[in-house]
Amino acid sequence: MLAPSPNAAFSTPAARADASVVAGEDAPIWLATAFAVAGTLVAIMSASLWQQAPAAPQVVAAIPAPQPIVAEPAWRPPEPPAPLPALIVAPPLPLPSAAPIEPPAAPAAPTARAEPLGAAKASTECFAPLAVAFERGSTRPNPADMKRSRAILQKALSRHADATLVIEGHADASGSEDLNVLLSYSRAKAVADLLRKDGIPAKQIAVRAAGAGAAHGDAEAVAADRKALLHIAGVDDCDQLTAVKRP
Numbered sequence: 001m002l003a004p005s006p007n008a009a010f011s012t013p014a015a016r017a018d019a020s021v022v023a024g025e026d027a028p029i030w031l032a033t034a035f036a037v038a039g040t041l042v043a044i045m046s047a048s049l050w051q052q053a054p055a056a057p058q059v060v061a062a063i064p065a066p067q068p069i070v071a072e073p074a075w076r077p078p079e080p081p082a083p084l085p086a087l088i089v090a091p092p093l094p095l096p097s098a099a100p101i102e103p104p105a106a107p108a109a110p111t112a113r114a115e116p117l118g119a120a121k122a123s124t125e126c127f128a129p130l131a132v133a134f135e136r137g138s139t140r141p142n143p144a145d146m147k148r149s150r151a152i153l154q155k156a157l158s159r160h161a162d163a164t165l166v167i168e169g170h171a172d173a174s175g176s177e178d179l180n181v182l183l184s185y186s187r188a189k190a191v192a193d194l195l196r197k198d199g200i201p202a203k204q205i206a207v208r209a210a211g212a213g214a215a216h217g218d219a220e221a222v223a224a225d226r227k228a229l230l231h232i233a234g235v236d237d238c239d240q241l242t243a244v245k246r247p
Contacts, residue, residue, distance in 0.1 A: 127235045132228045134187050139186040164232070169189070
């Protein structure tokens, strides 16, 4: 049996009643109500803030997929090109034979009477030089010789339109050589001036000075040296052809 506590004798009913009261029960009612309201407000505000906070995005780092390692092919020498197939050439087909075509017979040429060659050449391919006489020391041509020369030159130059008419002046042996050359040139130029007035183009006329002749003593031969000779360049001299044909 337990022994009674020594303090039991000194405890009173009031002291025993106070020992059963919980701390805070004696607080006023309004204080407990205030704490309850404050706790409710804090809970409501915490819930509201939690709902309004945006969810933090989850960052997921993309990890690249590993690329397969492709091994490079080993180098190989290029293959030679394949040989081309041989071409087969077919032999040419034979052409159909045809009878040879004979050309038509040429019509018979009319027979013409042959003429002497010398006569035709003398009439068409030669020109007899023309002489125009002058008086002693004069440069005036003889009118009769000029008239005869004009008529012959019109026919001759019509057959030789592109030929050049050469006029060659002469003088007798009297006087100095320089004077004879100048006199012979003046005579040839006087004849050329008259022919240009008759319509012969100047580009178709050539003038030359022959100087003095070789005749001496004979008056008729010396007079024959005072002249101007007219001949066509490139055309044979009919007088020379006639002299050659003589036996």
